[in-house]
Amino acid sequence: MSKLTFAAADGTSRPLYLVTKEGLAVFLSVLEPAARAWVEAAGFAAKAGETVLIPGADGAIMAAAGGLGDARDWERKRFAVALLRGKLPGGLWRLETELADTRLAEAALGWLLAGYRFDRYASAPGPKADLVAPAGVDAGRLETIAAGEALARDLINTPASDMGPDELEAAARDLAGRFGAAVTVTEGEALLEANLPMIHAVGRASPRAPRLIDMSWGKSGPAVTLVGKGVCFDTGGLNLKPGASMGLMKKDMGGAANVLGLAQMLMASGAAMRLRVLIPAVENSVSGASFRPGDILTSRKGLTVEINNTDAEGRLVLADALALADEGSPELIVSMATLTGAARVAVGPDLAPFYATADMDAAALEAAAADVRDPVWRMPFWEPYETMIEPGIADLDNAPSGGFAGSITAALFLRRFVTNCPRYMHFDIYGWTPKSEPGRPKGGAAQGIRALFEALPGMVGR
Numbered sequence: 001m002s003k004l005t006f007a008a009a010d011g012t013s014r015p016l017y018l019v020t021k022e023g024l025a026v027f028l029s030v031l032e033p034a035a036r037a038w039v040e041a042a043g044f045a046a047k048a049g050e051t052v053l054i055p056g057a058d059g060a061i062m063a064a065a066g067g068l069g070d071a072r073d074w075e076r077k078r079f080a081v082a083l084l085r086g087k088l089p090g091g092l093w094r095l096e097t098e099l100a101d102t103r104l105a106e107a108a109l110g111w112l113l114a115g116y117r118f119d120r121y122a123s124a125p126g127p128k129a130d131l132v133a134p135a136g137v138d139a140g141r142l143e144t145i146a147a148g149e150a151l152a153r154d155l156i157n158t159p160a161s162d163m164g165p166d167e168l169e170a171a172a173r174d175l176a177g178r179f180g181a182a183v184t185v186t187e188g189e190a191l192l193e194a195n196l197p198m199i200h201a202v203g204r205a206s207p208r209a210p211r212l213i214d215m216s217w218g219k220s221g222p223a224v225t226l227v228g229k230g231v232c233f234d235t236g237g238l239n240l241k242p243g244a245s246m247g248l249m250k251k252d253m254g255g256a257a258n259v260l261g262l263a264q265m266l267m268a269s270g271a272a273m274r275l276r277v278l279i280p281a282v283e284n285s286v287s288g289a290s291f292r293p294g295d296i297l298t299s300r301k302g303l304t305v306e307i308n309n310t311d312a313e314g315r316l317v318l319a320d321a322l323a324l325a326d327e328g329s330p331e332l333i334v335s336m337a338t339l340t341g342a343a344r345v346a347v348g349p350d351l352a353p354f355y356a357t358a359d360m361d362a363a364a365l366e367a368a369a370a371d372v373r374d375p376v377w378r379m380p381f382w383e384p385y386e387t388m389i390e391p392g393i394a395d396l397d398n399a400p401s402g403g404f405a406g407s408i409t410a411a412l413f414l415r416r417f418v419t420n421c422p423r424y425m426h427f428d429i430y431g432w433t434p435k436s437e438p439g440r441p442k443g444g445a446a447q448g449i450r451a452l453f454e455a456l457p458g459m460v461g462r
Contacts, residue, residue: 003115004146006108006139007092007130015063016088016131018081018097018107019046021070039065048073049083049438064088074103078373079110082439086114090128105137106373112146113439118157144268145453149446151175152254152261156431156444160233160250164208165281168230168256172213172279175260179267181217181275195300196280196324198316203282205237205290210282212321215263221273222460223330225421227321228259229314229337230281237284237310238292251444252314254431255337256281262449271457278325280317284310296394300324301417306391309399314339315413316398322417329420331460332361334452336427342406343379343428351377352448355411355426357418361459365425368455369448376448379428381415382408389413 019027024046028036035054044052048069056062066084068074077083099107111131117124133139155163155171169185176183188209191200196212203210213230231252235241241249256279263277291297295307297316301323305316314337325333343353354376356362362378369376388409391397396416400409407428418424429447436442 001119001124001126002117002150003126003130004112004150005143006112006133009094009132010092013092013094013132014061015096016084016093017063017065018068018095018099019065020068020074021046023098027065035063048077048080051084051087053089061089064093077438079106079113079439081107082110082114085111085127085129088127088129092130092132094132095134101136102371104134105142108134108137108139109142109145110439112142113149115146116150116153116441118154118441118443120154120158141269144265145450147268148261148265148449148453151264152257152446152449153444155257155260156251156254158250160283163250163253164232164283165203165211165230166208168232168253168279168281169211169213172215172260172277175264176215176217179217179264181215181267184214185211186214187211196320198297198299198305198320199280199282201291201295201297202231202284202313202317205287206283206285208232208283210280212324213277213279213281215277216275217263217267218271218274221271222332223274223276223328224456224460225276225278225325225328225330225333226259226263227278227318227325227333227335228256229253229318229335229339230256230279231314231317232281232283234284234311234313235286237286237313238290239309239311240286241311248432251431252338253281254429254444255335255339255427257444258336258427258429258431258446258449259334261446262452265449265453266456269453273457273460276325276328276330278321280321282313282317284313299417303396303416304394305396305398306394307398308391308401312399312410315410318414319417322414326418326420331421332423332425333418333421334425334427335414336429336448338431339428340407340410342410344430346379346407347377349430349432349434351375352427352429353377353379353407354428354448355379355381355415356424357381357415358423361423361425364455364459365451369451372450372454374448374450376451379407379411381412385409386412
C-alpha cells in the first residue's frame with residue numbers, strides 16, 4: 001500500500017545523512033573513527049542512490065548515509081532521495097543534511113513519492129522505512145502534493161474495464177464529497193439538449209454513455225476553470241488504431257486525472273479561488289452509431305468542424321467543454337490532455353509542453369516548475385499555422401493533412417473556443433512514465449500539476 005505521509009517524531013529516529021560527492025570528504029571527517037572506517041571500507045562514494053548502513057558499538061544500525069551524486073546527477077535525477085527509501089530497513093529516520101531549503105523540500109517530497117504503490121489488482125507492499133518531516137519544510141503541503149499526484153496516477157493506472165465514464169464520474173464525486181464541492185453531470189442524450197453536441201458525437205458509439213462532469217468549489221476569490229480530457233479509452237473510432245497503438249489507451253483520460261489531482265491539491269490547501277473543473281468523459285468506440293470521417297459537426301460555440309480523422313477526437317470533446325468554460329468568463333482557463341503524438345516526438349515523455357496566451361503566465365509557470373522540479377516547456381501558438389486548421393468546407397479541420405506541427409495545430413484548434421477569457425493555458429501531456437525513475441514508477445504520471453499548484457495562486461492573485 002502507498003505510504004504518502006511523514007511519521008510523527010517519537011525520539012527513536014536514526015539519522016540518514018545525505019551526502020553529495022563534493023561533500024564526501026567533509027562528511028567523512030566529522031564521523032567517529034570507527035564509523036568512518038566502516039564507511040570507507042564499504043566503498044561508499046556518495047553516488048546517486050548509493051547507501052551504506054552504519055553500525056554502532058553494539059552492532060545495531062545507528063545511522064545510514066545516502067548518496068546524492070554530484071551537481072550533474074542532481075539535475076539529471078529528480079528526487080534522488082527516492083532511490084534511498086527502498087534500501088533502508090524499517091523504522092524511523094530523519095534527514096541530516098546541509099541542503100538548501102528548496103533542495104531539502106525536494107528531498108522530502110521525493111521520499112513521499114517513493115511511497116506510492118498501485119495495488120488495486122496485486123499486492124504491492126510499501127517501503128518499510130518512515131521519515132520524520134525535516135525541520136524547515138512545509139510537511140502538510142508536501143503531503144498534499146503527494147496525495148494529489150497519487151490520485152492522478154491511480155486514475156490513469158486503472159484499466160478502462162474499471163475506469164469508464166461512469167467510474168470517472170464516481171471519482172469526481174468522491175473527490176467533491178471530501179471537500180464540499182458541488183457536482184452536476186450531463187449525460188447521454190441530455191448532452192444534445194444542453195448544447196454539447198461534439199461530446200455526444202464522440203461518445204455515442206459506446207454503450208457507456210458520454211457525459212460532462214462539472215465540479216465547482218469555493219465561494220470567493222478569482223475564478224479558475226480546469227478542463228481535462230476524459231477519453232476513458234480510445235479505439236480511434238472508425239479510423240481504428242492498430243493494436244500496438246491501442247495498448248496504452250487507458251491513459252487517454254490522463255488530462256482528466258491530472259486536473260482532478262490538481263483540484264485535490266488546491267482544495268486541500270484551501271486555495272483562495274473559485275475553482276471549476278470540467279471533464280468531458282467519453283469512450284471513443286466503434287459501432288453503427290460512430291461518427292464518421294467526412295462528417296461535419298456543429299460545436300457548442302457554433303463553429304463547424306470537418307472530421308478528417310475520428311482518432312483526433314480529444315480536441316472535439318475539449319472544444320465543447322472549453323466553450324462552456326469560456327461562457328463563464330473566468331480569469332484563467334487551463335486545459336490538460338493527452339492530445340497528440342506530435343508532442344511526444346517534440347519533447348519526449350518527461351517534459352510537459354504547454355501553450356499560454358499571456359507571457360506573464362508562462363513566465364510564472366516556468367519559474368514555479370524549476371522550483372518544484374516539475375519540468376515544462378513552452379510551445380508557441382504560431383499564428384501562421386492557423387490556415388492549416390481551416391479546411392474551407394467548414395470552419396475548422398480536426399485533423400489537418402501534411403503531418404507537420406501536430407501539437408501546435410491542435411492547440412490552435414482549442415484556442416478558437418476560448419474568446420471571452422483573456423488568459424488560456426493548454427497542456428499537451430503524455431500522462432505516463434515509460435521507465436521507472438526515482439519517485440516516478442512506470443505507469444500513470446502527473447505532469448505539470450505541481451508547477452501549476454505552485455504558480456496558480458500568484459498568477460490569479462495579481
